Amino acid sequence: MIRSLLIANRGEIACRIMRTARSLGIRTVAVYSDADAHALHVAQADEAVHIGPAPARESYLVGERIIAAAKATGAEAIHPGYGFLSENADFAQAVIDAGLIWVGPRPHSIRAMGLKDAAKKLMSDAGVPVTPGYLGEDQSPERLQAEADAIGYPVLIKAVAGGGGKGMRRVEGSAEFQDALQSCKREAASSFGDDRVLLEKYILSPRHIEVQVFGDAHGDVVHLFERDCSLQRRHQKVIEEAPAPGMDPATREQVCAAAVRAAKAVDYQGAGTIEFIADASEGLRADRIWFMEMNTRLQVEHPVTEEITGQDLVEWQLRVASGEPLPLRQEELSINGWAMEARLYAEDPAKGFLPSIGRLDAFDLGDEIRVDTGVVQGAEITPFYDPMIAKMIAHGSTREEAREALADALDEAVVWPLRTNAGFLVEALDHPAFVAAELDTGLIAREGDALLPPPLPSEEALVEAAAALARPGPIAGLRLNAPPRRAGWFLVGGERVEVNFTDAEPVEADEAPGSLLVTEGGQTWEVTPWRATGVAAGGAADGAILSPMPGRVIAVDVAAGEHVAKGQKLVTLEAMKMEHSLVAPFDGTVAELPVEAGGQVTEGALLVRVEREG
Template identity: 80%
Template structure:
């Protein structure tokens, strides 16, 4: 067994790997950038090595520094986690060439499955069913447009080297193809250093079904059943579950057999996931499920598989990397109950899910379900990395039990002052179609505003908060337990609210402010004061940077006429592109944006003067 391990990652997955390694008696080494100097994974490891500045491209993506840190710390092996360099064949090869153990598949397998076009061709040759599309070498916009027209809309543009929802655009008609292609290529070049794309027919009733596979160096390959990852927002998975709703034994056997066949086709060793797209218009059927891609790493959603099988997949990774055979044979694996996972992001649904950054003054996710996180109360969420701050995983005897447990845990989540998607997740889990297992990848986009959490707490929660804020105590000169009635104005989440309160006066001390948590959302409540109230944001027409980031495109010039909704600038932050548009018809009266420039949150980038465009 490996004796010492460097985790070439950060946050939640680094903490997750450390947890298993510690149980196995393996010494752990963390790496960290400037932004992560005080991070949880740094403190949990036995040793930590600084590898560079905060931007990932200057630290977590610099393979030479990571390998040097492994040597300097005396680590025998490197576990890449997911994201960053986990699917970089050149890095895996460099790790092995440096005399270190790579806890992952062979570089040749990563390379074979890393490019989506080549992977699909290889799977087709191996007899694995694949979706209709274009995988050609001719990447000219004209050829890609022609191929998309021939496939028929809607089509999906996907980065050849993509993953995690990055570099992917759905196009519904020919007129929108060129803009979507340009945006996809920019994001692909920024995220993966490769702007090549492929085209796929977009399935109109799609389900995202994936199968966990595992291989060892003795030639054994098994599957650990399927997961359903259909609940997605902008191609990013939001809630995952195992097994898949509506999956009958015959279809499961066929899909899992195809996944094992795909893994064997590339002599796969280690943890991997075969992703399939299913046309679920008539339910899940084996002849309507096609290979999409293979992820040659541990997945974010691996805990749901662990929950239903009772296996520790990180332990499997470490044992296989140490040369041991798989811990279980296929006939020793079985499904036990149901599991669901929710990804908790520091983002604000009310502001288009823009990332929320800052210090976690309050952070409590309870202990009713499994929580995998890389942050804690007092930690900072920076703009440099993905905004996922935790995963909540519920396991039950059946799907309903798991769903209710997950919803209850999210309902009670306390996070302040950062905003999160917990309230959105509660609404999603309570949606009738989700509760019934009628899920597909378009559900969130279709439901839209119906899934948005309430702007303010319920009247009951507001009254409770107001009662606590006005409760009499010895210092206030009131007798305890003396009923009182008080009408007052309070600030809740920064908004003035009038509340009529009846209180039994059970509190001893009147607090100045408190946090109100309901439905996964947290608000600050405090007595209203006429002075000192914020006057609001920038004047109409001012386009502000919603967060720190880099301007990757400026599409207007000073004095130019613009129309409502027209794209003005594109900001790259937290690994995503954010297009800022004109709020009304008018003229660009002020332009402070330069392509390639860095901006701070709240900076005025463009000011539009209202008038005819």
């Protein structure tokens, strides 16, 4: 067994690998960039090595520094996790050439599956069903047009070297083909340095089915059943589950057998995933499920397979890389219950899913289900890496039991002041089509704004918070000496809201705080009495300039007491690498100015209050 392991990754997957390594008595080495000096994976490792500046291209993607770190620390092996260098055959070979153990497939297997056209030809030769299409070397626009016309529309143009949804276009008819082709080729050249494309028949009711495979150095390959990853947004997986709904035993046997043939065709060793596209217009049928591509690494969604099989796939990886045979034979593997995984991102669904960066002042995902994360409360989410902050995984005896457990955990997730997609995930899990397992990859796109969570908490949640905040006690330096009011104005997520709490019982507390965090449906809001902002309770909000998002104040152009004219610039914020200038809503005087240049502010924070003239 490997005795010391360097993890060439960061975040939750680095922490996940370390968890298994520790259980096996393996010493762990982390690598980190400037941005990750205080990251959880660094703290959890036995040793950590700095490898460069924050941008991944200058740190996590520099293979030479990672290998040097392994040599310097005496690590015997390198585990790449997923992403970064995990499917880089040249890096895998460099690790092996350095006399280290590569925890992954052989370089020639990675190369064999690296280009979609070559992989599909290889699979076809191995008897694995492939999607009808064109994989030829003639890339002339005329030949591609003719092939698309012959396949029949709609057709999908895909970059040969593509991935992550880039270099992909759906074409509805012959007249649109050439424009879509040129657009796809430009994007492919820009993203991958290769503008070659392939064509596929577009499946109108597509399901994304994938099979977990595992091979060892002794020629044995097994599968650990299938996962369904059909719930996607812009070709990115959102919620995954295992097994696949509607998969009967006969179809499962045929699809999983095809996956094993695919792995054997490339002499596969370690963990891999064979991805299939299914035409689910008449349910899942073996003759309508085709090979799409192979991922030659551990998948983000591997926990759902672990939950239904009871196996630790990272342990399998480490044992196989150490030269041991597969831990179990095919007949010893079985499915137990159902599992679902949701990817929790620091992003704002209400703002087009833009990443939400900053400090996690509040972070609590509960302990009712499995949570794989690489952050803790107080951690900083930076703009340099993928904004996924956790994977939440639920297991149950039935699909409905797993679904409810996952939805309940997401519903209660507390993350503040950053925004997350937890509310969006709750809406997706509770959507009637998902509940009924009527899945296809276009479900989220069709539903659109219907899956966006509500902008404010429910009236019941606000009443409870208002009752606590309005009872006698100090509130942000002010004292309310009267009994709890029957109605009042509160600041909720940057919006002024009137709350009527006539029948509400005050929350028991020695002193009411200046504000409360209210969590409901996966969203967290800060609720503050309007008086705490310095504006009279129930007064007009026109003069209060609030921060539209978390950010940094880079300029303050006025002073307290200064006269300002309507439209005059007051404060400039920097958020998501963009500057946002906030201006006076009318002629008046700067009555409050609680911020200064260089300070960080949360969404909804008071920046300036202007008193109207006269």
